[in-house]
Amino acid sequence: MKKKGLITGASRGIGNAIALKLAENGYDLILTGRDVPMLGSVKDACEKRGAEVGVHTADLSDEKEITDLFKKSGAIDLLVNNAGFGIFDAIEDIKLDDWQAIQKINVEGALLCMREAMRSMKKSGGGRIINISSVVGVKGYPNQVAYGASKHALLGLTKTAIEEGRDHNIRVHAICPGGVATEMVKQARPDLTDFSAMIQPEDVADAVAYLCSLPHTITIDCIHLRRAASPQTW
Numbered sequence: 001m002k003k004k005g006l007i008t009g010a011s012r013g014i015g016n017a018i019a020l021k022l023a024e025n026g027y028d029l030i031l032t033g034r035d036v037p038m039l040g041s042v043k044d045a046c047e048k049r050g051a052e053v054g055v056h057t058a059d060l061s062d063e064k065e066i067t068d069l070f071k072k073s074g075a076i077d078l079l080v081n082n083a084g085f086g087i088f089d090a091i092e093d094i095k096l097d098d099w100q101a102i103q104k105i106n107v108e109g110a111l112l113c114m115r116e117a118m119r120s121m122k123k124s125g126g127g128r129i130i131n132i133s134s135v136v137g138v139k140g141y142p143n144q145v146a147y148g149a150s151k152h153a154l155l156g157l158t159k160t161a162i163e164e165g166r167d168h169n170i171r172v173h174a175i176c177p178g179g180v181a182t183e184m185v186k187q188a189r190p191d192l193t194d195f196s197a198m199i200q201p202e203d204v205a206d207a208v209a210y211l212c213s214l215p216h217t218i219t220i221d222c223i224h225l226r227r228a229a230s231p232q233t234w
């Protein structure tokens with residue numbers, strides 16, 4: 001039987017690449033985000049690769065939209081918690097609203113998706129959750145205080161979920177990429193201009209596919225994916 005994966009932030013960038021890769025690898029998919037036309041074009045591309053695809057829009061700042069999303073999606077084998085965003089300011093310039101908006105999506109949204117997925121996976125006998133954190137989840141960068149704190153928090157959620165999932169056959173992983181060639185990196189790292197030297201969204205998708213290929217008897221807690229030109233992060 002085909003496995004079913006739910007990908008948040010599937011409308012563009014890294015989430016789009018993950019959707020295409022999983023479709024190629026035989027998954028059926030639930031794609032979510034807010035941008036209906038973009039989700040539609042990712043759906044078409046995944047269907048061309050053989051996947052059965054459902055699109056359920058949800059704003060991850062809204063708990064009810066998240067619970068509705070999981071109700072509509074039914075049982076899933078895989079959750080990729082990929083949606084995220086950043087506003088990039090120095091500490092002295094940070095606005096409380098911006099801080100709260102980032103934590104709302106990157107931490108609370110991810111937590112609520114994990115809550116719904118774990119409830120469902122416990123009932124169905126297991127599954128896998130992959131959280132897309134960041135190099136700024138393990139390292140400080142100037143002007144990234146709110147975003148960096150949210151990605152540190154996502155690793156904290158991951159560590160707890162690894163423990164709570166273990167005895168229920170739920171494997172939980174994080175991926176911490178450095179700069180990936182998407183729209184987001186233009187705001188986060190305006191100093192990086194050579195997209196060809198960056199990690200590509202497909203590289204992150206390959207890491208997701210690798211984690212999905214692991215037998216349930218072994219696991220990898222975190223993949224640090226770094227531009228070869230950048231310093232080591234662990």
Ligand code: NAP
Binds near residue numbers: 179
């Ligand atoms: P992106 O191109 O800006 O895509 C972000 C995705 O998140 C979009 O699909 C967007 O969907 C979704 N999203 C944002 N706010 C949302 C909300 N309120 N409700 C539902 N969905 C929402 O960014 P990306 O570079 O692909 O990043 C994907 C993930 O990788 C993020 O978690 C990011 O932090 C992480 N990451 C990125 C980099 C990088 O350098 N690019 C490096 C490390 C980690 P809609 O617009 O359709 O809602």
